[in-house]
Amino acid sequence: MNRETLRRLEMLNQLSLTEEQKDDVIRFFDAREADFEVIDKFFDTADVERMVHVMPVMTVVREDKVIKKFEREALQQNAPETDEGYWCVPRVLE
């Protein structure tokens, strides 16, 4: 991991790190990469099928009908900002 790659990752993940935090994150990456080398010591994974889910997963389907209704006030209780029943979002067009 280097600072150039880290800068790209910060941008992709919409985070901004201080210089001290960057050093810290690089240490975290280095430790994880060292950990990962253990895998090659034990296993040859070339012919192993990957396992995404440990148990069989089925797509959940149900009848297309309303089963629960919420009042607008309840739906907006966690909104950072509202005005007369509308969500207030920052201006995105100049």
Place this chain on the structure above:
Amino acid sequence: MKIITAKTDCACEKRIALDDMILTSDMPTAAGSRMLDGYMSLFDAEVVTRLKEAGHCVSMKADVGEFAVDLMGETSYNGAPVASGVLVNAACETVKNGDAVAAISLDVNGAIRRGAAQSGLVCIKPTYGTVSRYGTIPAACSGECVSVTAGDVKTVADILSVIAGHDDKDGTSLPAEKCEAAGKVTAPVKRIGVIRALCEGVDADVQAKLDEFCAKAQAAGIEIVTFDGAALTAARAAWNVLMSAEVCNNVSRYDGVKYGYRAERFTNIDELYTNSRTEAFGDVLKSVILYGSETLSTENYMKVYDKSLRVRRIICEIFADLFEDADAVLMPAVGKMAYTEEDVKADKYMAFSENVYTAPASITGLPAVVAGGVQLVGPALSDAALLDAVARIG
């Protein structure tokens, strides 16, 4: 520092504590993160609904580390839960202090198992899919499980029987007959295999707990055998990759627009997103997000993320082989019987090395029971058999 982050008025004797990863409509749920400070859910998690229907009083929320990826809860925006200089798990503390008869937690990276081991409590991380995750805050969905912790095996078994079962609302919920099978002892544990490789790095106190458990098991007529199990130590690296990648994706929804923390200062939409996430998320979570993102990059997807999925299959196969020769395997849940604030100050990422003991069950979805300070892992759906074994061992 907070142990209990919210509570309702309740004087009954069937009080249950939830950790702050489980949604409740009458108490806020913050996932230990400034991002969700004060968040009120519109609905209860399925486990909460089931507990209430069974007459239990879900009366308090216990603090949790930010999105439950840490060692014991030390990354909560409320500060690390500490008692006498030792890190404690808040959910375990509610049980230990008698505030609740049992605690329900989302086991993402083993914090609740570590807490139970160090508090002398009984905890089960059930077989993946036997308890609904509907209404839990998603972090590492492919391995996280709703777990039960209490002071004794009977209480754990009773509460588990209430919350376990198929749920149509959870796409990873197992069919009803499999959930029911996990609740029955069809093959009692007669032979336990000790995983030597995982016992080698522990301190003397943990070794004493392992020795004591083995001696009691033998006294209860259970045969003890030893396996090398060195390859199981590799589960940690793969789990850290999968967990980080899933956490990265799951927390991408928090951008300060629809809900959650919103930064006060920004000049455009990109700054709004970046400032909100930067100000609200803690350092450890940021590292996890960035690492997860990197493992999913074009350059690393096949050689890191995809390889970790293959390792998951190999670890499952290793366990299947072990279960040919033993009914369950014994391993530590922790490397030491107490973590201090100094430990996590010296290494804030300790959870990602100490999870060598909890990652094998997390990555495979196998049931794990913590009792007597140690951890017993069994085949899928052997939940009741594991609890029966620790009850017999005493």
